[in-house]
Amino acid sequence: MMNIGREKEVILSEADLKDFVAALDKCREGVYLVTDEGDRINLKSQFCRIIGLYQVIHGGRFSGGRLECENSEDAALLFRFNIYGA
Numbered sequence: 084m085m086n087i088g089r090e091k092e093v094i095l096s097e098a099d100l101k102d103f104v105a106a107l108d109k110c111r112e113g114v115y116l117v118t119d120e121g122d123r124i125n126l127k128s129q130f131c132r133i134i135g136l137y138q139v140i141h142g143g144r145f146s147g148g149r150l151e152c153e154n155s156e157d158a159a160l161l162f163r164f165n166i167y168g169a
Contacts, residue, residue: 091151091152091153091154091155091157091158092149092150092151092152092158093149093150093152093158093161093162093165094148094149094150094165095148095149095150095161095164095165096165098164098165098168099168100136100140102164102168103164104132104136106160106161106164107126107127107132107161109160110127110152110154110157110160110161111154111156111157112127112152112153112154112157113125113127113152113153113154114126114127114150114151114152114153114157114161115150115151115152116135116136116138116139116148116149116150117148117149117150117151118138118148123151124138126150
């Protein structure tokens, strides 16, 4: 099991789904949505992305969640997205 440091975790608030997916596409390494049950869904995989995002979409918007990134630069990118949007 991979040990992810706190600097690689991002808590996202609401976001436009299209913009969020565009931000994910810019990430270089693995980005995982972590569910309340502890499941880790790989958002870099198109198939897993569909399954994972289905769980956190409400009214066509991403309703928040905890992300773990393998790359600290990806975490910074998603953190900036969370604050400033697309």
